[in-house]
Amino acid sequence: MTDANVVGVGMTAFGVHGSTLPDLFAEAALPALDDAGATADDVDAFYLGNAMGGQIEGESHLAPTLASHIGLAGVPCQRYEDACATSSNAFKNAVRAVEAGQHDVVLVGGVERCSPETGKETDAMTRIFASAAHGAYERPTGLTFPGVFALLTKRHMHEYGTTPEQLAAVAVKNHRHGSLNPRAHFGSETTVDEVLSGPVVADPFRLHDCCPFSDGAAAAVVASADAAETLSGDPVRVAGVGHATDIVPIADKAHPSATQAARDAAGQAYEAAGVGPDDVDVVELHDCFTGAEVLATEALGLVEDGEGGPAAAAGRTSLGGEIPVNPSGGLKAKGHPIGATGVAQVVELTEQLRGDADSRQVEAADVGLAHNLGGDAATTIVSVLESVPRRDSDQRGEVAR
Amino acid sequence: MTDANVVGVGMTAFGVHGSTLPDLFAEAALPALDDAGATADDVDAFYLGNAMGGQIEGESHLAPTLASHIGLAGVPCQRYEDACATSSNAFKNAVRAVEAGQHDVVLVGGVERCSPETGKETDAMTRIFASAAHGAYERPTGLTFPGVFALLTKRHMHEYGTTPEQLAAVAVKNHRHGSLNPRAHFGSETTVDEVLSGPVVADPFRLHDCCPFSDGAAAAVVASADAAETLSGDPVRVAGVGHATDIVPIADKAHPSATQAARDAAGQAYEAAGVGPDDVDVVELHDCFTGAEVLATEALGLVEDGEGGPAAAAGRTSLGGEIPVNPSGGLKAKGHPIGATGVAQVVELTEQLRGDADSRQVEAADVGLAHNLGGDAATTIVSVLESVPRRDSDQRGEVAR
Amino acid sequence: MSESLDAYRSDGRLTTNGWRAALEDGVLLGQACADCEHVTAAPKAACARCGSRDLSTVQLPEEGTVYSVSRIEVAPAGFDAPYHVGLVTLGDARLTARLSDAAEIGDSVSFQNAVTTPEGPAPRFG
Amino acid sequence: MSESLDAYRSDGRLTTNGWRAALEDGVLLGQACADCEHVTAAPKAACARCGSRDLSTVQLPEEGTVYSVSRIEVAPAGFDAPYHVGLVTLGDARLTARLSDAAEIGDSVSFQNAVTTPEGPAPRFG
Numbered sequence A, B: 001m002t003d004a005n006v007v008g009v010g011m012t013a014f015g016v017h018g019s020t021l022p023d024l025f026a027e028a029a030l031p032a033l034d035d036a037g038a039t040a041d042d043v044d045a046f047y048l049g050n051a052m053g054g055q056i057e058g059e060s061h062l063a064p065t066l067a068s069h070i071g072l073a074g075v076p077c078q079r080y081e082d083a084c085a086t087s088s089n090a091f092k093n094a095v096r097a098v099e100a101g102q103h104d105v106v107l108v109g110g111v112e113r114c115s116p117e118t119g120k121e122t123d124a125m126t127r128i129f130a131s132a133a134h135g136a137y138e139r140p141t142g143l144t145f146p147g148v149f150a151l152l153t154k155r156h157m158h159e160y161g162t163t164p165e166q167l168a169a170v171a172v173k174n175h176r177h178g179s180l181n182p183r184a185h186f187g188s189e190t191t192v193d194e195v196l197s198g199p200v201v202a203d204p205f206r207l208h209d210c211c212p213f214s215d216g217a218a219a220a221v222v223a224s225a226d227a228a229e230t231l232s233g234d235p236v237r238v239a240g241v242g243h244a245t246d247i248v249p250i251a252d253k254a255h256p257s258a259t260q261a262a263r264d265a266a267g268q269a270y271e272a273a274g275v276g277p278d279d280v281d282v283v284e285l286h287d288c289f290t291g292a293e294v295l296a297t298e299a300l301g302l303v304e305d306g307e308g309g310p311a312a313a314a315g316r317t318s319l320g321g322e323i324p325v326n327p328s329g330g331l332k333a334k335g336h337p338i339g340a341t342g343v344a345q346v347v348e349l350t351e352q353l354r355g356d357a358d359s360r361q362v363e364a365a366d367v368g369l370a371h372n373l374g375g376d377a378a379t380t381i382v383s384v385l386e387s388v389p390r391r392d393s394d395q396r397g398e399v400a401r
Numbered sequence C, D: 001m002s003e004s005l006d007a008y009r010s011d012g013r014l015t016t017n018g019w020r021a022a023l024e025d026g027v028l029l030g031q032a033c034a035d036c037e038h039v040t041a042a043p044k045a046a047c048a049r050c051g052s053r054d055l056s057t058v059q060l061p062e063e064g065t066v067y068s069v070s071r072i073e074v075a076p077a078g079f080d081a082p083y084h085v086g087l088v089t090l091g092d093a094r095l096t097a098r099l100s101d102a103a104e105i106g107d108s109v110s111f112q113n114a115v116t117t118p119e120g121p122a123p124r125f126g
């Protein structure tokens, strides 16, 4: 088994785009290939994440269409869909294929358009997002995706005393981080008062507790250790990937607010990487709603159970705090084009571990963790990435020959 | 690298079903587990094919929902979509994970509902199927899926003199085969005259040149060689899987009627299996339209280029002929619930190679080939399966201990 | 299992269609696992906790307590907000339901009827 | 590339939106690959044959011959059957188009205009 490495990354700004999915994806994929120093000929396979292109834009069979669009026709292509964890699932499978030696260099990407630019307004998009809930059992109750996390968060508030002000602190932090990220959907800061005075979406969540409907794309080139030596992109090592699926529907989960799939996936990823939560320097996690970040910081072992809210309010998870969470702004401020989100987390961690994250750089970031959740808290994929000492580029040129 | 084996299979009848997708899938998956002699605890991962559940039934995140429904909650789940090649893509990735030792026993399955029972009539379903064409370039012309294969077939008729009567012979053969298959959507035979007098769908295809809108599910348990020893299901060896992607749109393909992706994927599969077309005893191939079968028999090397039509008319590809194609009835007569089709081909081949195919059994079937095509002839996955000498079951019980 | 519940089963199993039909008849069905004792309020082909297929169809209690609840103010197409959705503890089972009024965690609620929606029937508690 | 085509390009590339705008203006745009000489009639970010990004935007010939054709009688929602769809050889390129009349392979056809559909504009030949 060889190590898999991320050797190139690219992404569009997240926000509102009028491009078609192929054009939008090209804006992420071509820069990722360039960053890797890879040409189309170097790429052996394509792993695509797109969650809802069928429902939103009437598109299927997108992987071959996108491959042709960016010059990769010929290679085996596969599209993954696992709700909001869609492109992390593509990433996991790409990493596994490289680790097994089945492919040397693969392109992984995600793309989605969810903004009203697609012609789908809030009520239509809310229904489409609800397609990830249990169709016969959960959807008839009128449960929405904010509603799923609202149920988990309300229970967490009951169990641990988590407060609306602590939830708002998560939004304030992620907006502040997002204001440092030129690719973020929201570039402005917010305040606890502003969050707490917004309109309710699904109690306890108000508008600013929720991520926006975004368009965007993200891509990464994953290469074996040998192939990484022949490419010019600075590698980041994929140290471990965990993937677990909890029970659907949420009512049947043993302890819904524990988000067990995240605990299981994190345990797998930590074990594979040989690290623990204390070793992690920077985290990109699935904050589709403020409460989701509170639950995730606990499930990942970054803070004690019940301490997610107080930790956010105390700044422990801020840039400059003890464990910076979502320096990109997270889904909350960076945006959440569903199928692009998982790979966008990998893009951010790669830049952080390379030391290229500009004003949102986490100091001495050597171990990064991505947490991507799909469906009614049923699926989680956790990836641990590690920095690789920069090789002298002259020497490297010779190694490659 | 270990060999991957199919150790258990199951499928529903294809046709019209009023069940939900989870219930329909259970009707295939639970029998597949039973056929393998596997319990839920034995299964390490789930690979699902579902092509258009979002557009047809407003469903996403189906893999975890189906896993929970049949008792597999916890295992990593991934959904594949690659238009009509959807569940072959799931199968390929499942086989690769087993070959790499990443999982020992996995469940692969596909499910789809496409019949009017879904509430979607012909025009709506025709638009949904067209979602697999190039969105900005092909769909505005009004190109449909019958239309895609009509363009390829009309060109083939021009190039080689293939006739409508030869196309009709494919339909007649596959209806005859389907009449021997209790799970087939169409149980009745047809005639060349009946085919040629049907209403035109997309010239040169008339109604009986086209596969029906079907509902159904299929499932297979794939296991490593070691794991297969511990399970009671009779194994069939996966000798090779090839996967190639041609250019989208069809206008840009070098020679559209050659279906190059099929040639490339078949080449890979033959090489991996160490066999050639002459070694193949039984074929399940992608006859979404009669012309597609003609093109595929040539691309797979079963007949010379240009001989696909005459070969069908002469009975060379019939049960009892030199190379029986689609003994199940194929997509044409067995039916084509999009996301279930690829795995259903594996189910049929497994039964054929085990010698369990009753009145449609191909004699001395030791090498089987499945060919599954997706999108505008852009994607093809070809799998070669081989029979394994039946072990004495008493001996096997001891080996397992 | 009571014989009267047989009408909602097919091939010895509670399917989703049977579960829905019972709900529309005002009968709240669940399944109890013989192996791990998990009781689910959702129609399943196997136990979601342990994978067993040894499930008996049971009628769920109609009185329970609110486990969690949210007031939905932004609804999917086809639904009119606001409304309340909750997780309700019913004996050994936990159920997802529409709540007819605002409620707090721990409140007692009882089964009222099935609410009809574009996505099918859902149990309503209040 | 003629300077007049620049208006349809953004960031030096022919995007799908630019290709559509040109088509609606009666201008049939394609892209020629500097590396393998493949000419495509579809908007692409790279050459579909060789992967090169060195594509120049070109105006396609408006006269061509039918490469293949089908009369569609069962149409998708939003389209009225019957109508004809063809692959048309235009110099070094091959184009997918609506044909205004029945045609045979080898027939000469010429570009007429853009037909407006629920899926966007398509070139019409006849």
Ligand SMILES: [Zn+2]
Residues within 6 Å of the ligand: C033, C034, C035, C036, C037, C038, C047, C048, C049, C050, C051, C052
């Ligand atoms: Zn159980």
Ligand SMILES: [Zn+2]
Residues within 6 Å of the ligand: D033, D034, D035, D036, D037, D038, D047, D048, D049, D050, D051, D052
């Ligand atoms: Zn080229």
